[in-house]
Amino acid sequence: MRPMSTAARLSAALVVALAACNSISTASPSSAPAGSDGASIALSGAIDPADIRADLEALQAIADANGGLRTAGTAGYRAAVEYVAGRLRDLGYAVQTPEFEMATFAEAAGSSIQVGPRGATFAGGPDFHAMIYSASGEISAPVVEVGYGDDGSGGCDASDFASLPAGAIALTPPGGCFRRDVVLNAVEAGASALVSTFPQWPAGEVRRPTLLSPDGIEIPALAASRQVGDALRAAAASHTEVRISVRTEIGQAMVPNVIAESHGVADQVLILGGHLDGVHDGPGMNDNGSGVAALLEVARVLAEQHPSVRVRFAFWAGEELGLFGSRAYVETLRSAERAEILAYLNLDMIGSPNFVPMVYDSPTAAAGAAAITDFLVSYLREVGIGAEPTDIGASSDHAPFDAFGIPTGGIFSGASEVKTADQAEAFGGTAGELLDPCYHLACDTLANVEIDHVAIFAEAALALTLAIASGQISL
Numbered sequence: 001m002r003p004m005s006t007a008a009r010l011s012a013a014l015v016v017a018l019a020a021c022n023s024i025s026t027a028s029p030s031s032a033p034a035g036s037d038g039a040s041i042a043l044s045g046a047i048d049p050a051d052i053r054a055d056l057e058a059l060q061a062i063a064d065a066n067g068g069l070r071t072a073g074t075a076g077y078r079a080a081v082e083y084v085a086g087r088l089r090d091l092g093y094a095v096q097t098p099e100f101e102m103a104t105f106a107e108a109a110g111s112s113i114q115v116g117p118r119g120a121t122f123a124g125g126p127d128f129h130a131m132i133y134s135a136s137g138e139i140s141a142p143v144v145e146v147g148y149g150d151d152g153s154g155g156c157d158a159s160d161f162a163s164l165p166a167g168a169i170a171l172t173p174p175g176g177c178f179r180r181d182v183v184l185n186a187v188e189a190g191a192s193a194l195v196s197t198f199p200q201w202p203a204g205e206v207r208r209p210t211l212l213s214p215d216g217i218e219i220p221a222l223a224a225s226r227q228v229g230d231a232l233r234a235a236a237a238s239h240t241e242v243r244i245s246v247r248t249e250i251g252q253a254m255v256p257n258v259i260a261e262s263h264g265v266a267d268q269v270l271i272l273g274g275h276l277d278g279v280h281d282g283p284g285m286n287d288n289g290s291g292v293a294a295l296l297e298v299a300r301v302l303a304e305q306h307p308s309v310r311v312r313f314a315f316w317a318g319e320e321l322g323l324f325g326s327r328a329y330v331e332t333l334r335s336a337e338r339a340e341i342l343a344y345l346n347l348d349m350i351g352s353p354n355f356v357p358m359v360y361d362s363p364t365a366a367a368g369a370a371a372i373t374d375f376l377v378s379y380l381r382e383v384g385i386g387a388e389p390t391d392i393g394a395s396s397d398h399a400p401f402d403a404f405g406i407p408t409g410g411i412f413s414g415a416s417e418v419k420t421a422d423q424a425e426a427f428g429g430t431a432g433e434l435l436d437p438c439y440h441l442a443c444d445t446l447a448n449v450e451i452d453h454v455a456i457f458a459e460a461a462l463a464l465t466l467a468i469a470s471g472q473i474s475l
Contacts, residue, residue: 046301046462049455053446055293056285058083060446063283068442070278072318072325073104073253077277080292084258084276084315087296091303093260093313100257100328102318103214105132105280106249113195113228114243115235122231126203128195128224130246131179132210132280132321137220139192140243143236144168146186147175155182155196161189169242170194171232179209183221193220193244197229207416207440208280212322220246257325258315262302269310269340270468272298272461273326274347275319275397282442286449287415288319290351294458301462307469309342316397319348326397330404342475343372344401345464346410350457351449352436354429355413357457360398361389368407368475372464375473376409379460385453386427407475409464411457413450415439 062083063069066076081097088095111124122128144164147155154175155161164170170191172182179196186194201207203225211217222244224232235242258276261269274291278284292315299313318324330338346360359376362369373389380387390412393399398408414435424431438444467473 047297047455047458049451051297051300052293052454052458053451055087055296056289056446056449056451059289059292060283060285063278068283069280070276070284071280072102072255072277072321077255077317080276081256081258081315084292084296085260088258088260088299088313091299093262093299093303095258095260097256097258098329099254100317100325100332101252102255102321102324102328103133104251104253105321107134107280108247108249111246112244113222113224113232115231116240116242119235119240120231122224122228124246126225127206127228128222129206129208129281130248131183131221131223132208133214133217133250134211134221134246134248135217135219136247137193138245139169139220140241141167141169141192142239143171143195143232143242145233145236146170147172153177155185155194158185158188161185161191164189164191166190167192169244171229171236172196174198178212179221179223180211180213180217183211183219184216186221187216187218191219193222195222195224195228195232195244197224197226197232199226199229201225203227205441210321214250220244222246255317255325257317257329259312259329260299261312262310264306264310266308266310267340268342269312270342270465271312271314271344272347272465273314273316273344273397275317275325276315277317277320277325279320279440281440282438282444285444285446286351286436287349287439287444288347290349290449290454291347294347294350294454294461297455297458298462298465302465307466309469311465319397323397323399327400330400338404338406341401341406342468343368343407343409344398345372345461346396346398346408347457347461348396348410348412349415349436350411350413351451351454352413352415353448353450354419354433354435354437355450355453356417356419356423356427356429356435357385357387357453358390358392358412358414359387360392360408360410360412362391362393362402362408365402366405366407369409371473371475372407372409375464375467376411376460379463380456383456383459385456388423388426411460413453413457
């Protein structure tokens, strides 16, 4: 089932907010339809999918002109910063691009895995990637399986490496922990390299996990396809030596966020944000061009309005490497500045082709977050798309705000999760397939983004902003 068009979906919604924005601070919650909990607060076509498409086309063009990438620390990212900052200045916002220092990463061409002197050879790119912040290395060593079997944890426990011979290449399956934890366990056990293989990834669909920081990562750490995993498990069984060659480059760079704020003197501010950087292996149009375009469209609609709270838009750097931009921002605010923040709403991956409309629902979020969740769920259900409350953990830029007790919320349409039969029945799409088949891949182009979904979620973010400004949500 595909969602209705924007006009058809919202034709029954009560048109109140945009007509009354100049006096939104005195709007009454009773303006909303009975039983809606304020969800249909006035949008009726306010969000224009054509504008969203135009911004996505601009981001795609920036990536195309810069080697297909918008990764933090690259020329593509700097061009994206210039574009977004320029769009916001043209809309009349006060724009800053504060910089912070972060570790950058690149993998040089030519990485390889050679199984025995005459066995299969696998190439970096289609068959495997160095994980972000992996060390370089030229290694020839036997392969030893670690963390397999009923008693193994995928290398997440240090005890999994108890029988690993010093200097061996550790081969691990996926596990229920950060890859950084697995690699640090391998380093402590004396491994010469670590290869994590993912049975669900065929050749050409290998993702690149981040190790979050280069600190302590002293060995090559690779993420590999099913085919590589099969070959290395056979090599382990036959005691065949494997050669790994990988060269990475880790540096330091000053990288900017983009922060734009509406004009006003209100004591409190609502922040809407999403990450501007893309991955190392694709243009990142759904992840997270979709969130960026939605935020720019909400900023356009609000540019001439005067809600009773200040609205701040944040476009973060370094999310794909480890939430660097949002963390640096929140940690460098003074206590009084953090106290001004009513809430933070995150938009990250909201155009997934086989989508599930997920609303952040963390059991550990600060007081006030539940009201955001309830409003977004109510709104999305009322306009006919539905919603699934979901705890996404600390996997995006809301997490640093959570850590300081600031109420957070967010919308997400799915990444490498597989759609269930129940989700397909509820939201349409195809059960048994990834929510975003191009997640972190080169095929995450404009063609991978469902723009109608992005528009719906942008409307939800706009509705939330106006509901908070009008007092319909108490945080």
